[in-house]
Amino acid sequence: METRVKAMDISAVNKLMDEISEDKTVPRNIRTMIQQAKSDLNNEKNDWAVRVNAAISILDEVANDPNIPIYARTQIWNIVSLLEVINEEAKKE
Numbered sequence: 510m511e512t513r514v515k516a517m518d519i520s521a522v523n524k525l526m527d528e529i530s531e532d533k534t535v536p537r538n539i540r541t542m543i544q545q546a547k548s549d550l551n552n553e554k555n556d557w558a559v560r561v562n563a564a565i566s567i568l569d570e571v572a573n574d575p576n577i578p579i580y581a582r583t584q585i586w587n588i589v590s591l592l593e594v595i596n597e598e599a600k601k602e
Contacts, residue, residue, distance in 0.1 A: 518595050523547060525588050535581050542571045543585075550592075561596045565589055 529535055530543045546567040550560050571577065572585045 536576050
């Protein structure tokens, strides 16, 4: 059951990242980094914690980019918050 919840949460995070990466008003370098974060998050070769922390690290870097639109930065902060919650829940398992 918990694995299903985690998969649903990751699906929601992937959808949010897709929205940003498909937004043409977001600079290309930021969209590329979002895709890299999504790729790292979905890389099942790595341990769960490594995947989440790699994605959070990239997203933190993106959120600090001065060229990112304000609304996209807010979306990224939302994604990071979701990932941190998912990571905390995974630690409890």
